[in-house]
Each structure stands twice: as C-alpha cells, then as structure tokens.
Amino acid sequence: MPHKIAVILLTVLLLTGFSQPEPDEEITIILELKDTTSAAFKSQMESRLPRLEVVAEYETIFNGVAIRGTPHELEKVSRLSEVVNQYPVKTYTTQGKLSTPIPSLTTDIVRPNTPFTGEGVKVGVIDTGIDYTHPDLKENFRGGFDLIDFDDDPMETTEMGATIHGSHVAGVIGADGDMKGVAPGADLYAYRALGPGGMGSSVQVIAAIEEAVEDGMDVINLSLGNDVNGPDWPTTKAVDQAIKLGTTVVVAAGNSGPNTWTIGSPATSPNAITVGASSLPTKQSVLTVPGEDRQIKVQLLQGSNPWDLSRKFPVQHISGNNFNQITGKIVLIDRGGTDFAEKAELAYQKGAEAVIIVNNSEDQLKGSIEGKQLPIPVAAVTKGEGKWLKEKAIKQDQWVETIQREIAHTIAPFSSRGPVTTSWSVKPDILAPGVNVISTVPGGYQVLQGTSMAAPHIAGVAAILKEAHPEWSPEDIKTSLMSTANLLQKSKSSSFPPTEQGAGYVDTAAALEPELWIKPGALNFGKVEGSFFREEVDISIRNQGDETQTIRFKQPKKQAGLAWSVPPSFHVSPGEEVVIPLEVQITNGFVKEGIHEGYIEVESDTQEYHIPYLFMMDTADYEKITGLEFSKDWDSNGDLVYRFNLTETVDKLTVDLYRSGTMLHHGKLLELDDPEEGLNEGKVDLKITDDFVGSYIAVVTVEIDGEKFSYPFPVRF
Template structure:
C-alpha cells in the first residue's frame, strides 16, 4: 500500500506545477500566475501568513481574477494545493508579432550581383501613372519629372477617385532605397505622368512624356504600358525608336495579353526597344483535384488575393455570376462565372456568406488575369479557365465531390499572361528577354504591395540597364541591348526551351550582362514572311570579342523541318577586342511546310554556348490583319471624321461599316480603301451628314485573295 501511495504523490507533484520551458534548479526562483475562485485580497492575506517566502508580483481583478507570484518550485507547489486556486500558468515570454519580413525579388537579384554598381549618377525616366515621391523608400532618389496629363511639374500618382499605384510600384523595382532596395538603388528617378485616373492615357500623352524625358537627358526610360496594336508602324512605336536613335536605352513591357501568339502591342513592337516578357521564378502553384479523376485544374491567384493554400478538402458550390444573394456556400468554395459584377464584389459576397475560397471561371475560351481592386480578404480568390469551370461543375458540383488543393512545382516558367510575338508586318521576335513578373513586392503609396504583370518585369531590366550604363558609360543603347540578349539564359519546358516568341533570348543574367565575354548583334534572326513557293534569304550577324583571350565559335547545324534547309558559318576565330561578321542562309520549299510560325534557336558552340533565336512565318497564320482601330470626330473636316488603324499585310480592299451598338442597326459605310499597303492606315470617315451620337460598333472588313475577314471595334461619338 505504501508503494502505491508514493507513486500517486509523485504524480501530483509533477503535474500540479507547470514548470517553465527550461527546467528550473531546485533553489531557483520562478514566477507563475494563479487563477483564484474568490477575491484576491483575502487570499493574499492568507498567503502571507502561510507561505511568507513567496512574493506577490501583481494582482488581477478586472478581466482576470488572480495573482502573479514568485518563489521556488517547492514553495509554489504548496501554493497550488490551496483550496482557492483554480489553475496555475507559467509566465510565457511574448514578442511583438509585427509583420512577416517582406520578401523582394529585387533583393534576390541584387544578392547575386558580383559587382559594386548601384546606378549612381544614372538618370532613369519612368513614364507611367506618376510616382508617390513622398514614399520613404523613393524620396531620396526622386529627382523631378513632368505631368503630361495635367501639364504641370507635379507627377504625383492620382489620389482619390481613380487612384493609382502602378508607377510607384515600378519605381520601387528600379530604384527604391530604404526598407526595399531596388535593382539600382542609387539611380536618379524621374517621373513622367502620362496615365491619369484609373491608369488610362492617350498616345499624345505618352509621346509628350517621351519628349520631356529625352529633353531632360534620361539615360534609361521605362514604359510599363501599351496597347493592342501588334505592328511596328504606330506613333508610340516610332517615338520609342527615335528616343533610342537619340541615345536613350528604352525598356518596354511586352503586355499582359498572353498566352496566344501575336499579342504583343505597341510600343513593345519597337525594333530598337528592349521588350520584356514576364517569367515566374521556380515556384509551387495550386492545383485542384477531384477524387477519382485524373484531370487537374490550375488556379491563377488574383492580384491582391491571399495565396491559395487550402490544406483540407472542401465541397464546391456553383453560384453563377453572383448577382443574386448567395446561399449554401458557408464552409465551401464558391464557384463563380466571370461577368455581371466586378471580381472584388464576387469575392466580398462569398466571404460574407461564409465561403472558404472563391473560384472565378472565365466566360470565354482560355484563362484570364485580374485583381481585387485593393480589397483585402482573408480567403483566397483564384481564376480558372472556362473549360476548367465547366469540368468542375460536371465532376465536382453535380457529383457532390469535395475538391483538394495540392501544390505542384512548376520550375521556371514563362508567365501565362505574358504577351507573345511575333510582330506583324516586321515579323520580328518579341519579347527580347524575360525578367521576374509574378508576385512582385514593391513600393506603393502608403506601403508595399505585390503585383504581377510584364509591367513589373520591365523595371527589373531598366534597373539592370542603369547598372550597365554606370559600368560602361560609353555604351550606346544598341550595345546595352545586345549585351542583355547575348547573356540571357534560356528557360526550359521540361527538356525543350520555351520558343523565342515567348521568351526571346531567355531570362536576364545580370552578372554576364555587366561583364560579357562576347556580344552578338543583329540577333534575333527574323527571316520574315515566306510568301514565295521557293523562299531564300540570307541574314548577317556580328560577334564582338570583349575578352582578353581569343574566342573560337562554331555554329551547330540545326535540325531541319521538311522543306527547310540551312547554310551556317564555319568556325569563327575572333582575336581579343575584335569582331567578325557571319551569314546564315535559310531556304524553304513552301509545298512541304506547315502554315504558321516556325521558330527555334541556332547554337554557337564554344567554351560557352550561345543561342540565336530565329523565326519565319509561312504565308497563312492566325494573326489579326487589323488592330488599333480609332474613329475621331472633326466636324470642320469635309467628311466629318478621321479613322486610323494598323494593317498587318497587303490586301485588296478594306471597308469600314458603322452599326449602332445594341440594336446593330446598320448606319452605313463610312470608308472604302482600295489596295492599302501594310502599316498605319488613316483617312477621312464619312460622318458629316449623319445624325450620330452615342455608342457604335465599327466593323472593318478586309478582302484579300485568301477570302474575307471582319473585325469589330466599339467606338463612341459625341455628336455635334
């Protein structure tokens, strides 16, 4: 009996007093908090009488009834046996949670740079929505600018209605110097506000901003903006080419209209600019699985949303466009259809109804990319394709199946939204290279925010260009571009590189761009459009040896498609400080070639291998022949209006018809153009004697020997 009692008493001693995380020595004093049944005053009086060695540290009688008390473990053990003690707690150490330290891609890139350059003394112009130059990370480097929206010298971001953050975010990536450090943290930042409320501006404002930036002596200009005109013959593209001709390095975002080909727009179509696409660095992406099904659904998290990291299976409920009250979504994933109301309203309604997550399926073929307009919710919001939405309704909603989220590693990727080339009319490869453009944390008015897009990729390259101009002040814009593209590293889709019209020369390599061994010019190799049955074209490129040692290179003969043959140069031996030109000839027999885009890489082999992108287009392809249609009024003109659009190729005739929006009542033909040549087409539109006011649809019909194609463009006419 005595043995069992001993065991019981030992158990009480060990469990009755909760020791601190690090065991105390027998004579070491510790502090605990005890919770009491009754008021503290009588208990403290009794405590002083029975256990005088204990010290009362604090009393609690408002939101908690108890005391904090200090003493040895032996004395405290006597305390916790007293009748008035409900419970006892060790004193824990608490630290301020604060915010999780921010992670910046610019920091990752700067940590890899093996040189001392910071962009000091280099002027970088940012043509955008303006800059919050009072931001603590930007105020030291902000050096001036101009506002071509309000035409004053105060290029501040739009505040209030239509507020913007875009330009400040871009500026941070280039040259923040505070909690965040940009790629070129000591560059001089100049803001040129060409986009007003809502981030919208005109060609006139963009060109005026370029003019101001060139006049004020910018070394580098960043344009994270664009339109849908996939052609080189557009005013903003010409303006960019002129800026480069005058010695400025111009970096342009490719656009966010991917993943289809022919989606890069002006001014990213400029031959001379450095056009930047977006990459997603090696990362894990959320994938949805339905039990018993082999297919999977990829989720694209909306900008501003929480990351999609649901760690349990959830039921899913289809709720249409979400315009009606949501029912039966509590504890589920709400599946919306795109349209009806903004994404942010869909997400907010789902959250208020108790949803654990939100999926928005596209209402047309393919994927889409969007944001939550500053709405901050604790649940994730993701986009899926139209096809994936229909599949989830069939396999999960209708079958009452719960869906599971898994995270799959993607490796380095071309971001799906990144616009692709080639460029119509010039048939050139765009983008020129890639930079990080997914989940990019940077400065915004009032703090920091993660955004994504080629708008975020371009300033990474603009920052690197500033470092290069500091390192090589005698380099012109072409040399900077050639060094960047020569040194870029291809990224691969499993074992095959992504094609040139998706990644250009590859992902930016800062160290090699700053100190290249060789520089290749006249690459990529754009052979154009192969219209003739037997097509033959020779292109030249030049290799400059910047090293102190001779360089030997040999071009590997590419694997030819049916109907394709190549003549490539023999071994090239280039002494230090010298350059050598070489030719590549392509011969085609169109009878054996498939229609569309043909592209790949020619390899120059040496101690280091270099890849030269090439492209050519078989006569028929899936690009739009007409883009960028504009219709403006001019009642003083003989015809009453002017039209302007880009034509991708020579056609027999173009007809422009006007329809009233909604009813599609035909107003009439306002222009006919015979045998127009490719490029920008403009002329008078017959609006003079028509009683027009309101929304209309302009239908541009193109007739060629291949048939007829029509393109619709919404227009608004103010009326007289």
C-alpha cells in the same frame, strides 16, 4: 480563326468618356500640329488668342504644344488649320490605401552580387505616376512631369480611379528602403501619362517620352501598351526616335498571351528592349476533389492574396446576388454583372474563405481586383473547370482540398507572344520575373503580376549596366543583355521558341561582364514568297573578354526544303570584332506554311550561345487589322478622323456600323480600295448629331485575293 474584340489601352478621347468641364474652369489640352513648328504656333497663338497660355512645346519626338485655358477659349483652337487633333487633360479625385507585408523579392534574384547599384543613372518611369512619399521611394525620387494634370507633380491618382501601377514599377526598378529594387542607387523620375484607372492617350504617352528625353533620362521604362501588332504605330515610332537620341527604352511585351501575334505597340519597336514575363520556380496551388484524379490549377486574379488555404473547405455556387450562408466556404461566382472586385468584396463581407470567378468561355480569365485590398484569395477558372467543380464538389457534397505542386521556371501564360506583323520579326527580346512580384504601392506593398512587372526588372538591370559601362549605347546594352541570356527549357530536349522568350532569361552578372557580343540579337528573314528563297546575313562577333576565343557555329538540324550554310570555325582576339556571313535557302514547296523559328547555336571555348531566327511562309493566322480609332476632326469641326494598322496590303476595306445591344445595321462608315500595310489615317465625312451619339460595334471587313476577314471593334460617338 476566332475573331476578338480589340481593346486599345492607349485610347483616344472618343473612348475614354471624360466629363464636361465647367465653363470657367481652366484645363489643359495637348495639340498635335501639322505644317508648322511648335515655336511658330506659339507665336501665332500669343497674337491671335492671347488668353490662352502655351505651357509646353514638343519638337523632339512629335510636333505639338500643350495649351491652358477655359473651354470656351480652347474651342477657338478647333478652327485653326494647323491643328491635327487635340487631347484633353482632366483632374480626378481619390480612394484608399494599401498595405501588405513584404515576402521574398524577385529583385534579389535579378540583382547580382556587384558593387553597382545604378548610382547616378537617370531612369524615367512613364506610367501612372509615383507615390514619392513612400519611404522606399522618396530618397531616390528626383522629379518628373504630369501629362494628365499638366504640372510638376507626378503623384499617383489617389482618389477617384486611384492607381498603384507606377509606384509598383518604380519600386522594382529602384526602391531603396526596407525593400531594395534591382538598381537601388538609380535616380527615379516619374512621367504621369496614364491617369485615373490607368488610362491615357497615345499622344500623352508620346509627350511623356519627349519630356523624359529632354530631361536627359538614360533609361525609360514603359510598362504599358495596346494591341496594335505592327511597327508603324505612333508610339512605336516615338520609342525608336528616343533610342536614336541615346536613351535606352524598355517596354513590357503585353499580357495577351499565350497566343501568337499578341505583341502590341510600343513593344513592337525593333530597337527597344521588349520584355516578356517568366514565372520563377515555385509551388502552384491546385484544387482536388476526393475520389477524382483531375486537378484544377488556381489562376489568381491580379491584386489577389496568395491561395494558401491549409485545409479542406466546402464549395457553394452563387446565383445572382444570393450571398447568404457562405461563411467558411469557397464561393463559385459566374462571370457577369458587377466587376470582379465588387463580387469578391461582397463574398468576403459575407464570410467566404476564398472566391473563384467562373469564366463564360474556355479561355483563361485575365482579371484584376486592384484597388480592393481583400484578405481572402480571388481566383478564376474556365467555364469547363467551373462546371466540373459544380458537378464533383457541390452536387456530390465533397469538400475541396488545396495541394501545392512544384512548378519549374517557365514562361508566364499571360505573357504576349510574337512575332511582329509587317516586319515579321522576333519579339519579345528577353524575359524577366513577372509573376507574384512584390513592390511598393501607395501606403505599403503589394504583389502584382504581368509583363509590367517584368519590364522594370530589365530597366533596373539597364541602369546597373549604364553605371558600370557609361560609354555603352542603347544598342550595346541591348546586345549585352541578349547575348548573355539563358534559354528556358520546355523539356529536357527542347527550349521554348523565340516568339515566347526571345534570347531567353536575363543573366545580369553575365551581361555586366560579357565574353562575346553577338549582333544582330535575332535573325529576322521575313515573309518567304516565291518558289525559292535565299538570303545571306552578316553576323558580328565581338570579343569583350581578355582571352582569344575560338568560335564554332553548329550546323542546324536538317529539314526538308531548308538548308543552312554556316561559317567554319574562326578565332577572335580580345577587343576584336569579326563579321561573318550565314546563309539560308528555302524551297517553298517542301516547307509547310506558318511560322518557322528556332536558334542558331554558337560555341566559344567556354560558353554556348543561341541566336533566335524566324521566317514565315504564307499564313492567315494573324489579324489583318488592329488598332481602329476614331476621333473628332478639329480642323473641320465635325468630321471624323480614323486611324488603323494593316498587317499587309489588302484589296478592299470596309467599315460597317452596328448599334451595340441590338446589332441593327446603322450604315457603311468607310470604304477603301487597296489600302497599304502599316499605319493608315484619313477623314470620314460624317456629322455627328444627337441622334447618332451612342455605342456601336464597327465591323471591319478586309478582302485579300477574294477571301474576306472580319473584325469587330467597340466604338462610341
């Protein structure tokens, strides 16, 4: 399996590169505490360090406080034994406005013909803030909190590192103006946990969840995540706690598809509603060259205008910074050097009609030009596709034509796939539109794509369900959504698997008035070990309708080594709940290794239902470690604290440091025997000197039954 360099989106101070504040500048930091309550710590602070102000206390989701003061005074906190870690909050400044016309809305497709609008339902958007001055958002904006600047003004970053993400998400949920969100009557609250450039720490996100729960949010939307595929990461646990306290939490699955095992925290939460992205029926732009049968699919970068070129254009390859004589041409630019937005802007300024970034591998390039409102489209192709265009279009002096190909309703290729490691469970739970989604941004509207756009569709639907059924719990809302979802078909005879679509595509009207509720939403049998496996699970069928229903379980298709025992048909009266057993038997020697998944089909008198199931035989196709982080240990004022997630118990783990660039070995940083699966935390006895400061690659090697697996992580000290 090819190993990748993990990128943590919810990063810690070590990887964010915050600048040093002025000596007399008052800043706010969040302290994570141990062995004491926030109230007790506040009392201690007031007596020992009276110049510091405790501006917030956290005890619902995690144990901590936020403190304001000068850097000199805050440094004294590092000597207090009660402090586990501290995270900075820094103010940045802004950059430009955006404006585009409004095309058709995906929210119209998800919102049913119903009088319910989410009125009176409180929805918290934990994101980059909201432009609450936007004419489509200002009527429904009710407040919130800023965990970056630490005040009551959760406005999007508008200067250096300007952001648009939170406003876009909020618009999908509850815009109420020229654009209508899924739930235009909902009350919108913003919790700014991601700052300039859309970055923030795990503890800021957790603190934002606490603020939202304390403010009584009915629904929370988290269109954010990292690459830690496991159920034990702190943000996942925070989400589970919020749901336990009565808040419905909707989380984006992530944009690391189409590979399996790419769901990251907090989308790994078993109780959250994890949302994958679908692409609605549409036309796909493809590039053709006269005389050639091949067609190159246009993959737009996030933030790009649509590729709607109506005539043929010549193509020119740009080498280095030579952007001369490109007026009226499609420009091919190799990846590398400056970022995509700068390349595209320079090409536009020199007269290009469109830009194609050529990746340096055969992987699909997942790039963005957000923040650059360019009137020309910007797309990406693989290395091989770029080579073909250079040979067939440029060398043969052929003009490239754009044609439109009909594309069926399908799963977006970028949408992260399950399953979840350690728990070996199905994710995502459900799908919603996530491709070419128009919504509000500061100064106007913009089309974006990602599971970040799919999740707020479901958050809006959850608000509608909560208004219609205020007595429904978070579990009830999730059950209704999953029980009534519609499977997307890969072909006429087969559907996409559960690890790609969960229960299927959202059906809001059916979720509002469900016939049946089926629990659990997915059957997770876990990892099969031993020569023979047998497990019985209870399935709950509740009749939510007005008529008695006859329920029939279809016998799954026979497979060697796999036997299902399904219940006989039975009746369920209105309001009645029937719990029936279903059993699976697996003979290991006859079943191939890897993931086994599918759907158990259930019929009522009027409808057909599908329950996802998954079990896994021994396999090595998932990463054994994710989410490696290092940060300064403020308790010892010098050592490092580490944190990582193991997908299974290993015999040995070592971390070696190599200098970035030269890749010279800098020494062994950590060695552990028999670390267990899940979240691992500890300290490294290492003093960081000036000579040590810099960028490194931390190569983690794990050993399991004599076999070694290595994974590189970029770190900076």
